[in-house]
Amino acid sequence: MTWTTKIGAWALAAGLIFVAGIGLGWKIFRPKPVATVETPAAAARQADGSLILERAPDAKAVPAQQIPKGAKVERIERIQVRASSAPAAATAPTNGSGQPGAALTPALPSTTTVDLTLLRMPDDTQRVVASSPDGAIVGGVDIPVSSAPREPKSTAIGGYDLVNKAYLAGYLHKLGPFQVGVVGTYSPLPKFSAFVVVGMSW
Numbered sequence: 001m002t003w004t005t006k007i008g009a010w011a012l013a014a015g016l017i018f019v020a021g022i023g024l025g026w027k028i029f030r031p032k033p034v035a036t037v038e039t040p041a042a043a044a045r046q047a048d049g050s051l052i053l054e055r056a057p058d059a060k061a062v063p064a065q066q067i068p069k070g071a072k073v074e075r076i077e078r079i080q081v082r083a084s085s086a087p088a089a090a091t092a093p094t095n096g097s098g099q100p101g102a103a104l105t106p107a108l109p110s111t112t113t114v115d116l117t118l119l120r121m122p123d124d125t126q127r128v129v130a131s132s133p134d135g136a137i138v139g140g141v142d143i144p145v146s147s148a149p150r151e152p153k154s155t156a157i158g159g160y161d162l163v164n165k166a167y168l169a170g171y172l173h174k175l176g177p178f179q180v181g182v183v184g185t186y187s188p189l190p191k192f193s194a195f196v197v198v199g200m201s202w
Helices: 003-029
Strands: 072-082 111-120 126-131 154-161 166-175 178-187 191-200
Touching: 154 178
Parallel strands: none
Antiparallel strands: 072 111, 111 126, 154 166, 166 178, 178 191
């Protein structure tokens, strides 16, 4: 191997180590985001009828639900819902023979309250617990968006061709089902080559 080849190989290796070191250093030593102090804010009705809830910070607020062991309360929400149609009137149930029974079936409340609490779990994930003083919660779904797993879009590659004794490095980016990118090689001639590559994922 000539000195020119050695210098090229060392330069390529140093470049890959430098890029990897920067990425690792940033991940380890990047500054932690400073928590924003939230202040009171009024409720706001939006054009689609939804309501941005009033914000009322209270460090001593107590959630309406039982909190799992190890969980930390992050936010407490209370929502009042009014049915779109008028509530049903109180009715007297029959006793099976068509005659009214002794007790009246209570009318549905004009508004329903739902209490929600956002929790930070011991594994640093978040969960939402729901309850209502007006009835039983029968279902619901908590849909993480910003913290949901995302498919990686970029790939950095590096390697060594044992047959042609060439070093290679490249970058690929995912566009839908395709992978597009550039790959460069350096062989001991010395000779440098570059390729545009396209692949497909399935």
